[in-house]
Amino acid sequence: MTEHSFNLDDVDAVLFDLDGVITPTAVVHMRAWDKMFNEFLATRPGQAPYTEQDYYDYVDGKPRYEGVRSFLQARGIELPDGSPEDPPEADTIGGLGNRKNALFTKVLADEGIEAYPGSVRYLDELAKKGTRTAIVSSSKNARDVLATAGLLDRFEVIVDGIVAAERGLPGKPEPDTFADAARQLGVPNSRAAVFEDAISGVRAGRAGGFAHVVGVDRGAGPQALADAGADVVVADLAELLPRQ
Numbered sequence: 001m002t003e004h005s006f007n008l009d010d011v012d013a014v015l016f017d018l019d020g021v022i023t024p025t026a027v028v029h030m031r032a033w034d035k036m037f038n039e040f041l042a043t044r045p046g047q048a049p050y051t052e053q054d055y056y057d058y059v060d061g062k063p064r065y066e067g068v069r070s071f072l073q074a075r076g077i078e079l080p081d082g083s084p085e086d087p088p089e090a091d092t093i094g095g096l097g098n099r100k101n102a103l104f105t106k107v108l109a110d111e112g113i114e115a116y117p118g119s120v121r122y123l124d125e126l127a128k129k130g131t132r133t134a135i136v137s138s139s140k141n142a143r144d145v146l147a148t149a150g151l152l153d154r155f156e157v158i159v160d161g162i163v164a165a166e167r168g169l170p171g172k173p174e175p176d177t178f179a180d181a182a183r184q185l186g187v188p189n190s191r192a193a194v195f196e197d198a199i200s201g202v203r204a205g206r207a208g209g210f211a212h213v214v215g216v217d218r219g220a221g222p223q224a225l226a227d228a229g230a231d232v233v234v235a236d237l238a239e240l241l242p243r244q
């Protein structure tokens, strides 16, 4: 990877996305979306299959029902909103989101999840330096994922999909969830860095005027992350550790 200018001395806090940045759960989400959307599309004649690119373009990083809505809109499919309480069988935005969530939570419970080793080493480095940390995730499963990976106590603040819904904060690509985490930490946006693997999340970091937006390339592509506003792109957080 190229040399970059990100220096931890420039910031007092790091605001991390979770899925795909700290834990490899982006892949679990991707597979669950793939199965749900492809089974759904199979019932709709004339629709091409849902692809990995569809995930990156319409679903990645967004809150659950916004991901459903965004993809269906791209395919010109109209479904009633229904509600988050809809059963998974319902052909509504709520039902489809919950159908995917049942698949995600089953894999998490059956297989568990381990954090990226480079991310854990980076968290160790931040703890050593006294840099404050928060998780800012669109996912309502963020706390379960962190607990399963044994990392719940590593973050001072967690703004997840549940907190965002309770507070009425708009999801990524809007910057509000990141700004809320910085505010809770008492750190101005100009002294906080955002770490993101999703285009929607990088856009949120850029829109919020944060000190740095670090793009973590787990599949979105370095150019796409840079184009969305990442000022540094790495393939793994270990690249940002000081040279021994």
Ligand SMILES: O=P(O)(O)OC[C@H]1O[C@@H](O)[C@H](O)[C@@H](O)[C@@H]1O
Pocket: 019, 026, 029, 030, 059, 060, 061, 062, 063, 064, 067, 101, 104, 137, 138, 139, 140, 141, 142, 161, 198
């Ligand atoms: O459905 P959940 O667990 O609340 O998660 C919503 C979204 O959370 C994001 O972190 C993931 O990148 C998306 O893939 C996921 O769809």
